[in-house]
Amino acid sequence: MTPRETVDLLQRLTPSRGPLPPQRWGFLPTEQFWRLAARTPIFFGLWFIAGFFYDWLCSFGLPWWQNGLGCLVFTAVWAGLVERWSRQYFIRRRMRALSSPECPFEEAPSELVPAQEPQRGLPIVATSEFWDYAYEKLFGRGKTVAYVVFNAMFFMVAFFPSWQVLVGSFLVMVAMSLGLGWWQRRLIRSQFEGAQAGPVLAGSSMPGLQSGDDR
Known part of the structure; x- marks a missing residue:
C-alpha cells in the first residue's frame, strides 16, 4: 500500500476535519452537522419541540404508524431548519470575530471546520x-x-x-x-x-x- x-x-x-457539507436543497439536515450538535443545546431543543409535536399528533387518535410517520417528516424538516438557522448564526459570529480589532485575521480560522479530539x-x-x-x-x-x-x-x-x-x-x-x-x-x-x-x-x-x- x-x-x-x-x-x-x-x-x-x-x-473528518473538513468543512461541513452544504444542505441539500438548502434546508435538509446533514448527518455531519448533527454529529457535532449531539451534545449541545441545539440537539435538545430539536427533540423538545418534536416531543410537543408528537403529543399534539396523539390527541387526534391516529394509528401508531401515522403518528410515527408524521413525527418523522416533521423532525426531518424541523432539523433542517434548525441547522440552517444555526449555520447562519455561527457564520455571523465568525464574521463579527473577523471584523473585530481584538481578533487578528491571521489567527482566525479560514473556514468553518468541526473540531474533534x-x-x-x-x-x-x-x-x-x-x-x-x-x-x-x-x-x-x-x-x-x-x-x-x-x-x-x-x-x-x-x-x-x-x-x-x-x-x-x-x-x-x-x-x-x-x-x-x-x-x-x-x-x-x-x-x-x-x-x-x-x-x-x-x-x-x-x-x-x-x-x-x-x-
Missing part, C-alpha cells in the same frame, strides 16, 4: 465515520437510499406499541455496532499494525504519512 492510499484509508477510518485506542463499537465507510462498501451507489431506509425503519419502531419490539430493535442496533466495531478494529490492525502506527490507531497523524515519504 502506497503512502497516498494509506492516507486516504486513514481519512475514512478517523474523524483524536481517538484514543481502538474503538469497541463502530465510529460514525466507519458507519459511512460500511454503507459505501456494502451498498455502493445506493448507500444514501440504504441509510434513509435504515434510519426511518428504526425511527418508526420507536412508535410501535410493544416494548418487546423496542427492546429487540435496540439489541439489533447494539449487535450491529459491535459487529462493525470488530470490522473496524480488524481493518485498522491489518493496515497499520505492521507499520508501527500507534499514533494512527489513536486517530492522530504520522509525519511520514502526512508528508508522503516512501518509508
Whole structure:
C-alpha cells in the first residue's frame, strides 16, 4: 500500500476535519452537522419541540404508524431548519470575530471546520465515520437510499406499541455496532499494525504519512 492510499484509508477510518457539507436543497439536515450538535443545546431543543409535536399528533387518535410517520417528516424538516438557522448564526459570529480589532485575521480560522479530539485506542463499537465507510462498501451507489431506509425503519419502531419490539430493535442496533466495531478494529490492525502506527490507531497523524515519504 502506497503512502497516498494509506492516507486516504486513514481519512475514512478517523474523524473528518473538513468543512461541513452544504444542505441539500438548502434546508435538509446533514448527518455531519448533527454529529457535532449531539451534545449541545441545539440537539435538545430539536427533540423538545418534536416531543410537543408528537403529543399534539396523539390527541387526534391516529394509528401508531401515522403518528410515527408524521413525527418523522416533521423532525426531518424541523432539523433542517434548525441547522440552517444555526449555520447562519455561527457564520455571523465568525464574521463579527473577523471584523473585530481584538481578533487578528491571521489567527482566525479560514473556514468553518468541526473540531474533534483524536481517538484514543481502538474503538469497541463502530465510529460514525466507519458507519459511512460500511454503507459505501456494502451498498455502493445506493448507500444514501440504504441509510434513509435504515434510519426511518428504526425511527418508526420507536412508535410501535410493544416494548418487546423496542427492546429487540435496540439489541439489533447494539449487535450491529459491535459487529462493525470488530470490522473496524480488524481493518485498522491489518493496515497499520505492521507499520508501527500507534499514533494512527489513536486517530492522530504520522509525519511520514502526512508528508508522503516512501518509508
